[in-house]
Amino acid sequence: MSIQYWHWLVLGFGLLALEMFLPTGFILLWIGIAAVAVGAASWLLPGMGWEMAFVLWGVLSVVAVLAWRRLKPLSFESDKPMLNRRGQSYVGRVFTLTEPVVNGVGKLRVDDTQWRITGPDAPAGTQVRVVAADGTTLRVEKAD
Template sequence: MTFEFWHWLALGFALLVLEMFLPTEFILLWVGAAAIVVGGVSWLAPTLDWTLAFVLWGVLSVAAVLAWRKLKPLSFVSERPTLNRRGESYVGRVFTLDEPIVNGVGKLRVDDSHWRVSGPECATGDTVCVVAADGATLRIEKLA
């Protein structure tokens, strides 16, 4: 049984491609990288026995995965958690209505856009506070 260096390279790149399509939390990335390293070693040492190559691949794979688990951040906490949730970024802000709220639904101009709002009946010019965002609808409360 003979494994050439290009077999290892093909296996490594195949694992890297699989990583893109499967939710493996970067496991296949490191196993594929280990296969590519073994391919490089096999190219530099063409007489490398295939059993030794498999052992090297296993050791490198386990070491890489364990190192990743140890070194990766425990959580990805953002400094700006509402960056891509625009509606939620308006919670707590106070606005003046340009249009009345009728039957619990109306429109509110926020910066350079108009938002659908839901809340109590309010007249034009009333001051309101955004209390929640529900998709593309802002829920508001009337301020005194």
């Protein structure tokens, strides 16, 4: 029994399908594409032996993975770096207290969210500046 071109196509598409379900970082994608390319080469060159097909698959896989690693961007800069750190986005902003801060703890309403705050005691109506965010608690100080 010999390895036919369609064996390579099945292997290639199988690896492409596995890439969708396994967190491999796109490695299986490029190895699967290499297997599909070997299947196409086996179809075009029916006399190619299985040894040559495996060597071609290995070379194409390594070249494809290395080329992808070299060409992919190293990091992605977000246009909204505070998107998932909402409390951090309030640092430096000034708000007016709607409820007093008593014993160093109070509540502050920002847009549609109510935040727990810590800071110096202050009556309602005082302007405070957010100086830090610690989880779901904002630390404030009186604004000048």
